[in-house]
Amino acid sequence: MKRFGTLSFGHYGPLGGGHQLTARDSMLQAIDLAQGMDDLGANGIYFRVHHFARQQSSPMPLLAAIAAKTERIEMGTGVIDMRYENPLYLAEEAASVDLISDGRLALGVSRGSPETVLRGYEAFGYTGSEDPRGADIAREHFSTFLRAIEGEGVAERDAQSPFGAGTGLQRIEPHSPGLRSRVWWGAGNRDSAEWAGRTGVNLMSSTLLTEDRGLPFDVLQAEQIDAFRxxxxxxxxxxxPRVSVSRSIFPLTTAEDEFYFGGRQDGEGVGYIDGMRSTFGKTYAAAPDVLVEQLKEDAAIASADTLMLTIPSQLGVEFNLRIVEAFATHVAPALGWESTRV
Incomplete structure (x- = not known):
């Protein structure tokens, strides 16, 4: 494990006891968390993207703000749902954030996760899918997006335009030359991972795989990573290529940690999601020395270069920074990680 960071679902709304976390609170806390993690030497901060839900839905403004407030940390998405995206506009936005951050954007994209609405991408104007989950739209949008960020011309110049002479196909601006190498595909199964490998993008693998072959989750995921490479x-x-996996990992170092996560060492399981039989990863929650031994036995963590810790963003910046610091201090070095702090 060379790098680690956090993956936030960005939930906001009622917290219980009359308390409320607003969308503004959620975004401002994400910026504060990124600054704190940058100071701690963590490598990345990444955000889930969900539409029609009280979560992050338009990540580029948030990532740009984080880029402007930090120096070293990578910021990104895990993942942007390409069914909802205008691929050329996304190419402009992504290049802008990548330039602002001096090449620190890790843009995770995919078909997206199960939704709270039916075919919500059609409400955004993207219709005509022949797939019940819109995978064909996502792949088509992604192909156009890749060509755009590679600098391929996509629109014919108007020779009569007063805003510059010349002819030929014009590329999207701005253009960030290194962005193509920092694009990730979120794969939920072996076929999707192999497609990402053939396409030449990095791999994001989550705590859920839409496969069930009777194998432990980490072994199934490690096989997916091998197939990708x-x-x-x-x-x-x-x-x-880079490969990331995400895990729910909580070093228990305080009474508050024990209160929230003690006894939450959930086992992996099999169930159905989005109409597909799927394998779910487990939650790790233990004292740091126990975590080290458990995580060393996780085949997918051993195979990946980047580990994303799924964090309870509703518990606030201070709590989550303590999780990150405990992991960075007591667990990550034993897994091969070195801090970015000088």
């Missing part, structure tokens, strides 16, 4: 090599792509 094999597809990458066979496609002839240069360099080594």
């Amino acid at each position: 094999t597809a990458w090599r066979e496609a002839g792509h240069e360099g080594e």
Whole structure:
């Protein structure tokens, strides 16, 4: 494990006891958390993207604000639902954030996760899907997005325009030359992971796989990662792709940690989500020395280079920074991590 960061679902709304976390609170706390994590030397802060829900839905303004307030930390998404995106506008936004951050954007995209509404992307104007979950729309949008960030011309210049002479296809502006290498595909199964490898993008693998082959979750996920890397090599792509996995991991170091997460060492399981039989990862919650031994046995964590800790963002900045600091101090070094702090 070379890098670790946090993955936030960004929930807001009623907290109980008459308390309320607003959308504004959620975003401002995310910026504060990013600054604190940057100071601690964590490598990344990433956000789930969900539409029609009290969560982050338009991440680019938030990522730009984080970029302006931090120096080293990578910021990104896990994942943007490409069914909802205008791929050319997303290319403009992503390039802008990547330039503002000096190349610190890790843009995770995919077909998206199960929704709270039926075919919500159609309300955004993206119709005509022949797939019940809109995967064909997501792949088509992603293909256009990749061509745009690669600098391919997408619109013919108007030779009569007063705003510049010339002819030929024009690329999207701004253009960030390194952005293509920092795009990730969120894969929920082996086929999707292999497709990402052939396409030549990095891999994000979550705590849920839409597969059930009777194997432990971490082994199933490690096989997915191996298949991705094999597809990458066979496609002839240069360099080594990055691979991230996400886990719910809570070092128990205080009485408050014990109150919230003691006894929450949930086992992995099998169930149905989005109409597919799926395998779910487990929650790790234990004293730091116990966590180290448990995580060393996780085959997917051992195979990935980046670990994303899913965090309870509703509990606030101070609580989550304590989780990050405890992991950075007592657990991560034993897994091979080195701080970015100088």
